[in-house]
Amino acid sequence: MNAVLGVLLHSFMAMGMGLLYMGISRKLTARVHRRYGPPFWQSYIDVIKCFSRKSVSYHFIMDLGSMMGLAGLLAAAMFLPVFKYLPFENTSPIVVILYLMPIGYLGMAMGVSASGNPLTAIGIGRALTLMLGYEVPFVILVLAMIAKFDSTSLMVLASKQAGGIANWNMVTMPIGFIAMLIALQGMLAKKPFDTMIAPAEIASGPMVELSGKFLGMAFLQYAVAVFVETGLVVILFLGGANSIVEFFLKQLAVYLLATAVSEIFARYRVEQAIKFLWIWAGGLAFVQLLINMYTG
Amino acid sequence: MNLIVITIGISLILGLISLVAFRKLKRVQWILFFINALFQVYVAIRLFINRGTVETLPLPFTVLDIGGLELVFKTTELGLIFFVASIVMTVLFAIFSLSYNDKKHASGISPLWMLLMAGNAGIFFSADWLSFLISWELMGWTAYFIISHGKEKSAKAGMYYFTLSLIGTATLIAAIFIGFRGTGSLLIADSLTYFKSLLRTNHSLVMTAVILLTVTFFTKSAVFPFYMWPSKAHAEAPDDFSAFLSGVMIKYGVFGMIAFILPLFTMSYPGPTIGNLPLFLQKILGAKSIPIYLMVIGWIGAFTAVWGSLLAIRENDMKKMMAHSTVSNIGFIFAALSINTKFGIAAALFHTFNHMLFKSGIFLTLASVKHRTGEREMHKLGGLAYRMPLTFFVFLLSIIAAAGIPPMNGFASKWLIFQAMFDRNLLLLAIPAFFASTAAFMYLYRGLHTIFLGQLSPRFYKVKEAPILQLVPMVIIILLVFVVGLFPGLILQPINKVLASLNIATIGGDMSSIVGRTTTINSTHIGLIFIGAFALVMVLYIIGKKRKLIKDPLDRYTSGETPKDWGMKPEQYHYGMHFYEPFENITKKLLNGFSMDKFFMGFALEFKRLSSAIQRWFNSPQLGLMILVVLMVAILVIGRVL
Numbered sequence: 001m002n003a004v005l006g007v008l009l010h011s012f013m014a015m016g017m018g019l020l021y022m023g024i025s026r027k028l029t030a031r032v033h034r035r036y037g038p039p040f041w042q043s044y045i046d047v048i049k050c051f052s053r054k055s056v057s058y059h060f061i062m063d064l065g066s067m068m069g070l071a072g073l074l075a076a077a078m079f080l081p082v083f084k085y086l087p088f089e090n091t092s093p094i095v096v097i098l099y100l101m102p103i104g105y106l107g108m109a110m111g112v113s114a115s116g117n118p119l120t121a122i123g124i125g126r127a128l129t130l131m132l133g134y135e136v137p138f139v140i141l142v143l144a145m146i147a148k149f150d151s152t153s154l155m156v157l158a159s160k161q162a163g164g165i166a167n168w169n170m171v172t173m174p175i176g177f178i179a180m181l182i183a184l185q186g187m188l189a190k191k192p193f194d195t196m197i198a199p200a201e202i203a204s205g206p207m208v209e210l211s212g213k214f215l216g217m218a219f220l221q222y223a224v225a226v227f228v229e230t231g232l233v234v235i236l237f238l239g240g241a242n243s244i245v246e247f248f249l250k251q252l253a254v255y256l257l258a259t260a261v262s263e264i265f266a267r268y269r270v271e272q273a274i275k276f277l278w279i280w281a282g283g284l285a286f287v288q289l290l291i292n293m294y295t296g
Numbered sequence: 297m298n299l300i301v302i303t304i305g306i307s308l309i310l311g312l313i314s315l316v317a318f319r320k321l322k323r324v325q326w327i328l329f330f331i332n333a334l335f336q337v338y339v340a341i342r343l344f345i346n347r348g349t350v351e352t353l354p355l356p357f358t359v360l361d362i363g364g365l366e367l368v369f370k371t372t373e374l375g376l377i378f379f380v381a382s383i384v385m386t387v388l389f390a391i392f393s394l395s396y397n398d399k400k401h402a403s404g405i406s407p408l409w410m411l412l413m414a415g416n417a418g419i420f421f422s423a424d425w426l427s428f429l430i431s432w433e434l435m436g437w438t439a440y441f442i443i444s445h446g447k448e449k450s451a452k453a454g455m456y457y458f459t460l461s462l463i464g465t466a467t468l469i470a471a472i473f474i475g476f477r478g479t480g481s482l483l484i485a486d487s488l489t490y491f492k493s494l495l496r497t498n499h500s501l502v503m504t505a506v507i508l509l510t511v512t513f514f515t516k517s518a519v520f521p522f523y524m525w526p527s528k529a530h531a532e533a534p535d536d537f538s539a540f541l542s543g544v545m546i547k548y549g550v551f552g553m554i555a556f557i558l559p560l561f562t563m564s565y566p567g568p569t570i571g572n573l574p575l576f577l578q579k580i581l582g583a584k585s586i587p588i589y590l591m592v593i594g595w596i597g598a599f600t601a602v603w604g605s606l607l608a609i610r611e612n613d614m615k616k617m618m619a620h621s622t623v624s625n626i627g628f629i630f631a632a633l634s635i636n637t638k639f640g641i642a643a644a645l646f647h648t649f650n651h652m653l654f655k656s657g658i659f660l661t662l663a664s665v666k667h668r669t670g671e672r673e674m675h676k677l678g679g680l681a682y683r684m685p686l687t688f689f690v691f692l693l694s695i696i697a698a699a700g701i702p703p704m705n706g707f708a709s710k711w712l713i714f715q716a717m718f719d720r721n722l723l724l725l726a727i728p729a730f731f732a733s734t735a736a737f738m739y740l741y742r743g744l745h746t747i748f749l750g751q752l753s754p755r756f757y758k759v760k761e762a763p764i765l766q767l768v769p770m771v772i773i774i775l776l777v778f779v780v781g782l783f784p785g786l787i788l789q790p791i792n793k794v795l796a797s798l799n800i801a802t803i804g805g806d807m808s809s810i811v812g813r814t815t816t817i818n819s820t821h822i823g824l825i826f827i828g829a830f831a832l833v834m835v836l837y838i839i840g841k842k843r844k845l846i847k848d849p850l851d852r853y854t855s856g857e858t859p860k861d862w863g864m865k866p867e868q869y870h871y872g873m874h875f876y877e878p879f880e881n882i883t884k885k886l887l888n889g890f891s892m893d894k895f896f897m898g899f900a901l902e903f904k905r906l907s908s909a910i911q912r913w914f915n916s917p918q919l920g921l922m923i924l925v926v927l928m929v930a931i932l933v934i935g936r937v938l
Contacts, residue, residue: 004828007829007832011829050840051836051839052840052841053841054841054843054844055840055841055843055844056843056846057843057844057845057846058845058847059681059682059845061688061749063837063843066837067830067833067834068830070829070833070836071826071829071830071832071833072826072829074832075825075826075828078829088821088825090818090821091815091816091817093814093816095711095815096702096711096817096822099700099701099702099707099710099711100701100822102699102701103696103701103702103826105737106699106701106737109741109744109745110692110744110749113744113745113750114749116749116750116751116752116852116866116869118751118869118871119853121745121750121871121875122871124741124745125738125741125742125871125876126878128738128741128876129879131734131737132731132735132738132879135730135734136730136731136734139726139727139730140727143723143726143727146718146723146814147721147723150814151814151815152718152814152815153814153815208853209852209853212841213843214843217833217837220836269878270878270879271878271879271881274878274879274882289723289724290580293579293580293721293723294579
């Protein structure tokens with residue numbers, strides 16, 4: 001019973017906090033553009049509005065895919081320790097999170113493919129190609145963590161960085177941290193790595209046929225993805241947190257940094273993006289891995 | 297009762313009878329095949345109960361001056377688990393084939409397949425080289441004839457396979473003779489003890505034998521540099537046999553490696569290890585006690601995994617794409633078994649059986665699609681999920697398993713492979729493995745979209761769901777995939793028994809959890825969490841306002857244009873060709889520039905030129921005769937001098 005309650009709470013927290021970060025970042029984007037911008041609770045309004053509007057579906061596979069998409073990411077969020085809270089007893093293994101998130105993307109991909117619009121398939125094709133781009137550096141960083149701490153449990157990795165900013169991996173592995181920030185830009189589909197959405201080119205790609213509650217679920221999926229991915233950065237590099245508020249603030253800082261960076265870049269083409277991610281993020285991560293293996 | 301001998305004999309006899317007597321009655325042949333498979337299941341159960349059966353079959357003639365020659369069959373834990381898995385799959389394929397081989401698609405391969413099943417049992421139970429060699433050859437050439445099945449294009453592919461197979465057999469015989477020369481006995485166990493005792497004194501001889509055997513298993517399992525035959529043979533073989541090729545046959549190499557080669561490289565291996573390398577390499581390459589030879593095999597495996605997925609990504613033929621994916625998975629398995637620890641071997645075995653399940657699922661769905669549509673090229677298909685929903689779901693769940701996503705079975709074994717790598721500090725090796733695993737999403741999604749989703753071509757408006765007899769085995773396979781995914785212990789506990797019989801420590805964990813090196817996971821929990829999250833999302837979905845269902849395939853967002861106005865048809869509106877064009881552009885240079893296929897083809901071309909040159913000598917009889925005479929004289933002179 002406790003576990004079920006925990007899972008529910010964790011899910012709503014992941015969705016709620018993710019939407020909050022998105023709202024605040026929209027405000028930031030607007031200020032960079034010298035606009036006034038929407039209020040920070042705009043994302044909540046959007047989601048509620050989406051769920052209360054009419055929607056169009058093309059096949060029940062589309063319904064199923066949309067549900068699978070959000071469910072996969074929520075399941076991944078269950079293994080992310082927030083400060084020290086986990087919804088149920090587990091070892092918070094990072095490899096499981098790495099493999100649970102794709103079920104979300106696959107579900108999403110399946111749902112939008114079933115709509116039969118070729119633009120969605122183009123967008124998903126680009127997204128998966130890009131995924132190969134950012135997963136490689138991210139995985140190398142995970143390996144660097146294993147080389148140093150001999151653990152893949154997020155709880156353990158966070159506890160190894162306890163005792164002040166000097167112990168944070170951000171400080172002890174600066175090269176890896178830069179690689180992580182580049183990879184994160186790809187993971188969050190922020191510029192310069194937002195070819196899969198590319199509004200002016202392929203009309204928002206995967207989202208082109210989504211309406212009403214399907215769009216709402218896509219919003220929620222992105223919110224959970226933001227929550228999980230920034231959470232991973234916080235735990236892997238920013239030393240976890242000493243309280244739940246600190247954890248949220250760190251997540252927000254990471255997300256705002258990514259948003260700010262995204263506003264000053266133009267979009268890469270897919271092959272450029274992959275090459276950039278492999279050469280720069282992958283190269284830096286690889287250097288960090290070699291250093292960790294040699295010293296560890 | 298000599299059960300093993302009887303089952304091999306029955307397969308042979310039934311195969312020959314149905315080959316001769318029921319040539320015209322294809323249906324009867326397939327029913328016989330099914331009965332034979334069922335009988336093998338019975339044998340498997342009996343052997344499972346009476347572990348450690350030894351059976352001998354004395355031969356009435358002498359070879360190589362050995363009197364009292366006999367074929368020895370023995371059930372080992374390793375052979376038994378492989379046999380059971382292969383037989384279970386074969387029964388399912390037999391059910392599938394009953395329906396698949398209707399009037400239009402009948403291929404007449406079942407008698408040969410029955411002979412192949414005799415070879416299959418022989419390979420897993422042989423205790424002496426003679427019966428192993430006979431079974432291996434029986435498997436090799438029956439497969440060649442099945443792949444060819446009377447079609448010109450298939451015959452070419454079959455020839456490619458058979459040539460590689462012959463190389464493998466040649467090296468196998470050479471290795472057998474090295475062992476036989478030293479021991480004078482044909483028993484496999486004797487040879488292995490002999491090799492082990494020679495490791496310190498005559499290391500190079502043992503390594504020669506080991507390399508020869510490795511080539512045998514590499515050719516059969518399509519590891520680099522022999523990775524090209526599946527894409528030809530699996531694609532051109534009869535569709536129901538492709539599943540067997542990819543599910544069962546390609547695993548013989550894995551069995552051979554674990555049974556014959558890995559026992560030589562235990563902790564007390566005296567040859568060169570990573571510890572003998574410079575310090576910097578030691579730090580980054582892995583644990584010190586790993587033999588260099590196994591490290592090389594591991595890297596070849598990882599390379600195969602990456603190469604297979606890169607080839608699969610740019611492939612447009614669906615069966616070829618999945619054949620490349622099989623190569624990639626085999627690379628994974630070889631990378632894992634090269635680690636040669638409890639995690640390594642367990643992971644390799646676990647992934648072998650998981651791959652057997654999900655890849656059979658994929659190939660059977662593809663066979664059904666081809667059965668109904670007759671198409672193999674993906675861009676010509678599309679939207680079949682709307683007509684064949686059950687087939688689609690089997691395919692979907694299989695590719696989720698193939699991508700290694702929980703809660704399906706592929707995840708647990710991939711996770712275990714990575715744990716094996718972390719355990720021995722093989723972090724660099726894990727990079728290509730992760731790469732191949734992520735690249736798998738790309739080609740698997742492509743299969744999902746281009747075959748089953750997107751726009752349904754009007755040509756296929758009347759396509760029906762696959763026949764019930766084809767659906768039954770598919771659904772059974774997918775249930776197995778799901779159950780093993782939730783309870784990995786179902787397969788890991790038998791694997792633990794194998795490990796114990798090989799004198800290796802066992803893997804910790806129970807039905808639902810696995811104890812790894814860096815963490816412990818509980819697959820049941822992961823599955824339940826996903827199901828729970830799905831339920832929550834479903835509630836959200838139901839809360840939202842009701843959706844409207846639109847059936848018109850061309851009523852889609854097109855930036856204000858109306859596709860019908862300029863005569864757009866649904867099949868033109870399907871995105872399928874050059875799906876990953878940007879990525880193909882990146883890898884094109886690499887894949888076109890470096891191809892073992894080209895190398896072999898160049899070799900074949902030179903050989904053809906040589907043989908046609910020799911042929912030309914004999915066009916004028918005098919020249920040919922003269923050369924022969926000169927050659928003979930030269931040989932006689934040299935023989936005299938020596």
